[in-house]
Amino acid sequence: MKLNLKIWRQQDSESKGGFENYVIDDITPDMSFLEMMDVLNQKLIYENIDPISFDHDCREGICGSCSLFINGRAHGPDKGITTCQLHMRKFKDGDSIVIEPFRAKSFPIIKDLVVDRSAFDRIQHSGGYISINTSGNTQDANTTPIRKEDADNAFDAATCIGCGACVATCKNASAMLYVSAKVSQFSYLPQGKVEAKERVLNMVKQMDDEGFGNCTNTGACEVECPKGISIKNIARMNREFYKAKI
Amino acid sequence: MSLISIFKSSIGKKLLMALSGIFLVVFLTQHFLINITSVFSEEIFNFLSHFMGNNPIVQFILQPILIFGVIFHFVMGFYLEIINRKSRGANYSRYAGGDNAPWISRNMIFSGGVVLLFLILHFYDFWVPEMNYKYIEFRPEDPNRYYEELIHKFESPVRTSIYSVSFIFLALHLLHGFSSSFKTIGVDSKYYKPIKSLTFIFSILIPFGFIFIAVFHNIMH
Structure with missing residues (x-):
């Protein structure tokens, strides 16, 4: 060729x-x-x-x-x-x-074609984790029953690789698909609910501070996402955010 | 945590757009239900219009709220469009937006802009003469004048055409905006299918209903 x-x-x-x-x-x-x-x-x-x-x-x-x-x-x-x-x-x-x-x-x-995507790292640092001591004294994961549907949704959200295609393709350069995936992967699970409020507030604040645009629900991000992250996570993040604020 | 602080965030600003949009959709429905009566009953249309035009709660409480809602939705829409464009920074030399999102969802500012221009004409046609009649010239109230005023406006094929084209853009705006507002509010994805159906029915029925009213009076009078 x-x-x-x-x-x-x-x-x-x-x-x-x-x-x-x-x-x-x-x-x-x-x-x-x-x-x-x-x-x-x-x-x-x-x-x-x-x-x-x-x-x-x-x-x-x-x-x-x-x-x-x-x-x-x-x-x-x-x-x-x-x-x-x-x-x-x-x-x-x-x-x-x-x-x-x-x-x-x-x-x-x-x-050239290399961009600095460390804004995603800073968003992740602001709340994309759970504070659990994993130094050998954690209980067996199977002792906490989790609905299959919730486990599947959490796993689907967790497949986000943070490539930034959602931001690149969104006409508003919005990072809401990325942030919502990182919020959802924890919010579906009991382990993530403990810090749910601080997580969504801190991650949304960091997202805004980084200067990303607003989501207008065009759906372009989920089409281009290499892992097929659904925009239903964005509505879920919005709910989490309102709950945390109220 | 203060409720007001919600609206300082990007999600909060989206929420304000969604809520003001839903408010305008409710108004649009009420406006349509009154206007459609003009097709089959001059008396009912005059009665309802007289009530809306003279009831103090409608005139001095609901009308200012409506005008605020309209202005707010447009100002916020343009403000967010500017913010979003700045977030892109440099533009792509080639951007295949049509490959992953429908035109209507990517051009809400354009369809909304056409609706704004239409509203200016609509205010000039109906609201300004109404305010002039009641509060500047202080003419005596005639409960039977509304139907005549309506059909007089739609005698012009040019005006009828402008109204019809504007309502097509309103339909396009609603086809994305109606369902999008529910997603912004955070409605669970299990309701997306009925919301999508409701969006389609509403976005076709109401704007094309308005077109029908305009064309009906143009043809009949």
Whole structure:
């Protein structure tokens, strides 16, 4: 496959970035999108050009590191996948591909396609945990009965990998799907109810302080979420928030 | 924890939009139920309009609340739109929004803006002359004037067309806004299916009912 790539280049967070065009050949349909980027970078290195910076780690869809906004969509033209799970068979020979970083005021660009998603870490630190002493004196998990439906919902919410595709794709750059997943994964379970009030208040406050936008229930986030986190979690977080405030 | 502090948060601001939207939906229903009587009974329409136009509770308590609700919903809508656009920072060069969300949900500010322009015309057509009649010219009250005033307005095909197009945008606005407001309030997802059905029925029935009233009077008079 021969592809025409239009890729965002930005030297650092202070520089003014811009698009640069690259033509790449010998790409096979079985390559992952990130392998295609590796091939391009190898070519750039041989040509003594600064390679393109992009985030990646596990390359098996579980770490949430890879980002990229490809042809107008977070993680590219497929549903329920991260960029590392996107394969070149989704493109045709001669295609033009526009590759941009995730864009949000709260996700500043570090270099090229790498953005700083530490705002998510700060939200998590503000309440996305339970304070339980786990130093060998915890009771067996099965001694606390939990409804199957609640356990399933908590697990579904906990599958959020914090990749930021929800923020990237939301027209308002809202982080409510992410925050609501982190709130819900605990609020469904008895262990999470103890600190439920402080958790939702602190996490929503941190989310607002980070400058994310408001959710307008377009549902774009759940469509693009690689883990299929449902926006029903957002309504649940809203309920938790009102309860905590009242 | 103060209740007021809810509204300082992003979720609280969304809640205010949702509550003011639901309030306007209730008003819209009441307005429609009165207007539809004009199709089959001049007497009932005149009676109801006279009551609404002269009852002191409606005039001096409910009307100011309604005007505040309308202004609040629009001001808050534009304010949140500005905040949300700032949250994006730099725009994407290519953004395939249509691949993951319907047009109506992504363009509430546009459909709402059209409804706002319509409301300006609507106030100019009905509310301003009414205020002028009662509180500036102090003309004697005629309980049978309302029907004539209504059909006179819809004699114009241009006005009837503008009203009809505006109500199509109102339908689009409601198709997303009605169900979205319940999600914002935090209604459990098990009720989403009936809410979706109710949203569809309401968003079609009320705006197209208003269009029917306008076109009916244009054709019949």
